[in-house]
Amino acid sequence: NAGVTQTPKFQVLKTGQSMTLQCAQDMNHNSMYWYRQDPGMGLRLIYYSASEGTTDKGEVPNGYNVSRLNKREFSLRLESAAPSQTSVYFCASSERVGYQPQHFGDGTRLSIL
């Protein structure tokens, strides 16, 4: 059971470079999410997709774009990376947005120099 798979697991970028984080789930979930986790803080929602074809901003969307490629895949793009975007990024999915628990991937540790 793969669950939620994130690639890559680690990445180092230079300021100004672009990067796409990939996420795929095999649980036939309708809703998918991207979070970032900074030291000493809880997770903060960047974007979510309630269902295929829809995306909505979360708490910290600035500097990011997302694409819900199909029901399985939800990618996060940094167009011009900044040091403030150094973080651990988590993708999650749930049957539908609202009442179901979210299942998380293992995270992507991203460093921007």
Added chain:
Amino acid sequence: AQKITQTQPGMFVQEKEAVTLDCTYDTSDPSYGLFWYKQPSSGEMIFLIYQGSYDQQNATEGRYSLNFQKARKSANLVISASQLGDSAMYFCAMRESTSGTYKYIFGTGTRLKVLA
């Protein structure tokens, strides 16, 4: 104002004893949900328990129970019979919605250490 407050940065508990991790929340949405997640040192986030705002009974999942006091806006996690494997970071989270847009808000977490 903080939407989710976890006032205990760190907690210790003796193996086999029970421990309560505190969480208070603030929302004007009448239909909200509360979650607890565990994050071991390996980094993954593991769902533990869920409580809906309209649920009459406190949620329970094995050794985990949620002490839901709606009037006090608290949703404390109780872990019974602590095990060494329970040592981890624990996050309280809330789902609320405004005009059809959902928000998921996490607290800053409590680091639990179980002592042998």
